[in-house]
Amino acid sequence: MxxxxxxxxxxxxxxxxxxxxxxxxxxxxxxxxxxxxxxxxxxxxxxxxxxxxxxxxxxxxxxxxxxxxxxxxxxxxxxxxxxxxxxxxxxxxxxxxxxxxxxxxxxxxxxxxxxxxxxxxxxxxxxxxxxxxxxxxxxxxxxxxxxxxxxxxxxxxxxxxxQAAAVNQAEAFLRQIPEGWQDLGAQEALTDGKPLRARIGEVPVLVTRTGDGVTAMIGNCGHQTGPLADGELVSVDGEDCLVCPWHGSTFRLADGAVVHGPAASDQPLLRARVVGGRIQVSLP
Ligand code: FES
Incomplete structure (x- = not known):
């Protein structure tokens, strides 16, 4: 003690x-x-x-x-x-x-x-x-x-x-998401170049328009839970990426892969689709 x-x-x-x-x-x-x-x-x-x-x-x-x-x-x-x-x-x-x-x-x-x-x-x-x-x-x-x-x-x-240093802080959010497709709102809320904040219960989700489709990832950074919605969209080697506002971890939007640290783990990605003008996501 x-x-x-x-x-x-x-x-x-x-x-x-x-x-x-x-x-x-x-x-x-x-x-x-x-x-x-x-x-x-x-x-x-x-x-x-x-x-x-x-x-x-x-x-x-x-x-x-x-x-x-x-x-x-x-x-x-x-x-x-x-x-x-x-x-x-x-x-x-x-x-x-x-x-x-x-x-x-x-x-x-x-x-x-x-x-x-x-x-x-x-x-x-x-x-x-x-x-x-x-x-x-x-x-x-x-x-x-x-x-x-x-x-x-x-x-x-x-x-x-x-103190949970250097563990992937975003992974636990996945366990709070129910099975099946979850509705996140109307597609019109999405604008080019600006991630959309959404929630599934208490889980923060970030939706981004990519070309004709949409991607969705857990909205709090896996490094130290920084708010990714406040991050900057950038292009790294021709790929759309999101930079965390807290320490600069950079994640590829297409698959959540970590491109620059300090995060060492990929950001958890959700399956995302648009059906009848509504954005829907589900567990990967
Ligand atoms: S919280 Fe995102 S890089 Fe540290």
């Missing part, structure tokens, strides 16, 4: 913003374009950071087991090096995601990053100690690093599973 209370207080720790706000702006200014999209995992369809984290965690844990066994100094040293090197791309991807989180999520994320930074420093020290022949010191530093990485992992779990 004490641990949970402590972590919940982190979310409210406004003083962390004094570091978090300028750092977030710096990361966004530094990581741009294709590098930014690649680190978000746009090409993968999922955030890249959790996948990359497997490398340092797996290597460091394996090294910890080997450190407890006789005659495995060299293998433990190699694994320590692999884990420390693997932590660099994992940290970059995490930093890139972190810069587009909500304020409360960024506070937790900042401490998560600090714990992992301490862990990387300790493992780097462990590697140097092992390379210079001091395996005893190397083991001690590695075990201290494992403690730091464990705190980082706990906070990472809190970010993902409690």
């Amino acid at each position: 004490a641990l949970r209370t402590m972590v919940e207080r982190l979310e409210m720790a406004g003083w962390l913003d004094r570091v978090g706000e300028p750092l977030g702006r710096g990361v966004q200014a530094l990581l741009r374009g294709r590098v930014r999209d690649a680190l978000h995992g746009v090409w993968l369809g999922h955030p890249l950071h959790p996948a990359l984290v497997q490398v340092p965690v797996g290597a460091w844990l394996s090294a910890a087991v080997l450190d407890a066994l006789p005659g495995t100094q060299r293998a433990a040293m190699v694994l320590t090096g692999v884990g420390t090197a693997g932590a660099v791309p994992a940290a970059l991807a995490g930093l890139n995601d972190w810069a587009s989180l909500s304020r409360e999520q960024r506070r937790t994320g900042l401490v998560h990053a600090c714990a992992n930074l301490v862990a990387v420093g300790l493992y780097a020290g462990s590697l140097v100690a092992r390379l210079t022949g001091d395996h005893r010191l190397g083991r001690r530093l590695a075990y201290a690093g494992m403690a730091g990485a464990s705190i980082g992992a706990y906070l990472g779990g809190h970010l993902s599973y409690r």
Whole structure:
């Protein structure tokens, strides 16, 4: 309970913003374009950071087991090096995601990053100690690093599973849509170049005219539920796309595919048609 209370207080720790706000702006200014999209995992369809984290965690844990066994100094040293090197791309991807989180999520994320930074420093020290022949010191530093990485992992779990960072926020809306075709109103309400806001019960839906047809997608962005209806329609590589007004995630209207992050998942699309002058949508 004490641990949970402590972590919940982190979310409210406004003083962390004094570091978090300028750092977030710096990361966004530094990581741009294709590098930014690649680190978000746009090409993968999922955030890249959790996948990359497997490398340092797996290597460091394996090294910890080997450190407890006789005659495995060299293998433990190699694994320590692999884990420390693997932590660099994992940290970059995490930093890139972190810069587009909500304020409360960024506070937790900042401490998560600090714990992992301490862990990387300790493992780097462990590697140097092992390379210079001091395996005893190397083991001690590695075990201290494992403690730091464990705190980082706990906070990472809190970010993902409690604060819902980097999960597709739009997917749950699909479960609130009843089966069958739903009427969204008269076709005349649709104008070229302007998405139409509609609702199915509590579910926000965005309808757009595309040529002779219509497309419909969940109206709140999968990244952090930004209102896509306030977004801008743009053309990317000749395809009509919608840019989220909050952090700039860009989705292709034809199929909801994410074209630019920070969202890494496609925006859920609904089937859409016009029957007798009425716009109708249904679950995909
Ligand atoms: S809410 Fe962040 S990009 Fe849409």
